[in-house]
Amino acid sequence: xxxxxxxxxxxxxxxxxxxxxxxxxxxxxxxxxxxxxxxxxxxxxxxxxxxxxxxxxxxxxxxxxxxxxxxxxxxxxxxxxxxxxxxxxxxxxxxxxxxxxxxxxxxxxxxxxxxxxxxxxxxxxxxxxxxxxxxxxxxxxxxxxxxxxxxxxxxxxxxxxxxxxxxxxxxxxxxxxxxxxxxxxxxxxxxxxxxxxxxxxxxxxxxxxxxxxxxxxxxxxxxxxxxxxxxxxxxxxxxxxxxxxxxxxxxxxxxxxxxxxxxxxxxxxxxxxxxxxxxxxxxxxxxxxxxxxxxxxxxxxxxxxxxxxxxxxxxxxxxxxxxxxxxxxxxxxxxxxxxxxxxxxxxxxxxxxxxxxxxxxxxxxxxxxxxxxxxxxxxxxxxxxxxxxxxxxxx
Amino acid sequence: xxxxxxxxxxxxxxxxxxxxxxxxxxxxxxxxxxxxxxxxxxxxxxxxxxxxxxxxxxxxxxxxxx
Numbered sequence: 001x002x003x004x005x006x007x008x009x010x011x012x013x014x015x016x017x018x019x020x021x022x023x024x025x026x027x028x029x030x031x032x033x034x035x036x037x038x039x040x041x042x043x044x045x046x047x048x049x050x051x052x053x054x055x056x057x058x059x060x061x062x063x064x065x066x067x068x069x070x071x072x073x074x075x076x077x078x079x080x081x082x083x084x085x086x087x088x089x090x091x092x093x094x095x096x097x098x099x100x101x102x103x104x105x106x107x108x109x110x111x112x113x114x115x116x117x118x119x120x121x122x123x124x125x126x127x128x129x130x131x132x133x134x135x136x137x138x139x140x141x142x143x144x145x146x147x148x149x150x151x152x153x154x155x156x157x158x159x160x161x162x163x164x165x166x167x168x169x170x171x172x173x174x175x176x177x178x179x180x181x182x183x184x185x186x187x188x189x190x191x192x193x194x195x196x197x198x199x200x201x202x203x204x205x206x207x208x209x210x211x212x213x214x215x216x217x218x219x220x221x222x223x224x225x226x227x228x229x230x231x232x233x234x235x236x237x238x239x240x241x242x243x244x245x246x247x248x249x250x251x252x253x254x255x256x257x258x259x260x261x262x263x264x265x266x267x268x269x270x271x272x273x274x275x276x277x278x279x280x281x282x283x284x285x286x287x288x289x290x291x292x293x294x295x296x297x298x299x300x301x302x303x304x305x306x307x308x309x310x311x312x313x314x315x316x317x318x319x320x321x322x323x324x325x326x327x328x329x330x331x332x333x334x335x336x337x338x339x340x341x342x343x344x345x346x347x348x349x350x351x352x353x354x355x356x357x358x359x360x361x362x363x364x365x366x367x368x369x370x371x372x373x374x375x376x377x378x379x380x381x382x383x384x385x386x387x388x389x390x391x392x393x394x395x
Numbered sequence: 396x397x398x399x400x401x402x403x404x405x406x407x408x409x410x411x412x413x414x415x416x417x418x419x420x421x422x423x424x425x426x427x428x429x430x431x432x433x434x435x436x437x438x439x440x441x442x443x444x445x446x447x448x449x450x451x452x453x454x455x456x457x458x459x460x461x
Binding site: 200201311313325326327328329330331332333334335352353354355356358366368386392393394395 | 405407408409416421422424426430431432433434435436437438440441442443444
């Protein structure tokens with residue numbers, strides 16, 4: 001029997017197939033899937049499953065990435081620890097989420113003065129936002145949904161900031177019950193003015209406030225896109241940093257093109273761990289990390305094979321598993337004899353090495369100072385339990 | 396920004412168009428107090444390099460390579 005037409009819409013919704021295919025477009029729209037710009041979610045690591053840098057981050061500073069794709073904006077007198085939290089119960093768990101980003105206040109800041117604040121944010125790459133059609137008459141509205149559990153009840157703010165034109169919009173939501181998972185569905189307006197450049201740079205930053213000082217609250221909440229005025233950013237935001245008993249948990253983040261309610265919101269797109277990891281690796285790639293045991297191969301974890309050039313420099317090539325956003329920085333844990341090189345039956349130990357080539361698909365690591373060795377091949381390996389080799393091309 | 400960090404160029408000995416040895420700066424090294432080191436390519440799209448340029452614009456200087 002020949003296949004004449006496959007009713008994809010009914011396959012997606014689980015509805016009874018209609019003879020000869022049915023009305024696919026209508027069914028897709030009913031499922032809320034017609035607005036999705038691509039097969040992949042706009043938000044990366046929305047389920048907080050990937051955390052290549054580690055699982056616990058004490059005294060998180062400003063501009064520090066913790067779980068993959070989530071950055072902290074910190075400027076206050078307190079301190080927080082961020083962890084990748086394993087979920088075992090609660091509404092987010094029963095909705096299919098097994099991990100969350102948890103902000104634990106370890107040093108309280110009872111009064112946030114001036115520009116003090118703590119935000120959890122994700123920056124979306126500009127070229128991934130072109131389907132929003134911002135800056136045109138056809139600009140799309142957005143719907144942001146997520147699960148949140150906070151100790152501090154009351155008004156919380158999410159701000160979207162558009163880098164290319166310094167524009168922003170802020171929407172409030174309410175945490176109704178302390179320390180209880182609640183799902184929020186928030187509608188954000190379209191921006192017919194600001195244009196998001198079509199490149200690999202900063203597109204939109206989505207920031208969840210945990211606390212924000214008076215300088216961010218002295219105006220009127222900017223509920224429509226406009227040139228950014230910091231006084232209008234986080235008006236009404238409760239101070240979630242005012243007690244060491246306070247926590248703020250976040251997971252299930254999804255951003256949809258279009259205006260949806262909790263009844264019409266398309267389902268969260270659960271990716272395989274591998275797909276999620278690959279998308280994160282465009283921005284950060286954990287190549288080798290001796291701090292995470294893999295058993296028998298812990299000793300001599302290989303970083304790369306290479307050879308010596310005429311100048312007595314050893315060079316090893318590393319190929320990235322996915323094309324990175326831009327030529328990445330090399331990030332290593334360095335210390336006395338953290339690395340070693342096997343060459344012709346001889347071992348050379350050293351503290352660090354550098355990046356040489358400036359590419360998005362591969363790079364060259366090099367170590368100089370081996371005068372007299374030329375034309376030999378060698379293996380660059382880990383030599384300390386705290387050593388690691390990562391690559392960073394975050395926004 | 397970069398409090399208590401050591402920031403210097405990394406040099407690489409390559410060759411010029413005539414094949415003669417040539418040493419040039421190929422990246423910038425940041426050593427953080429916590430034992431982490433970054434080796435940053437001098438690429439304007441790299442946000443680590445953007446932060447270094449902002450730090451230089453504040454009047455700071457990248458140390459020459461060893």
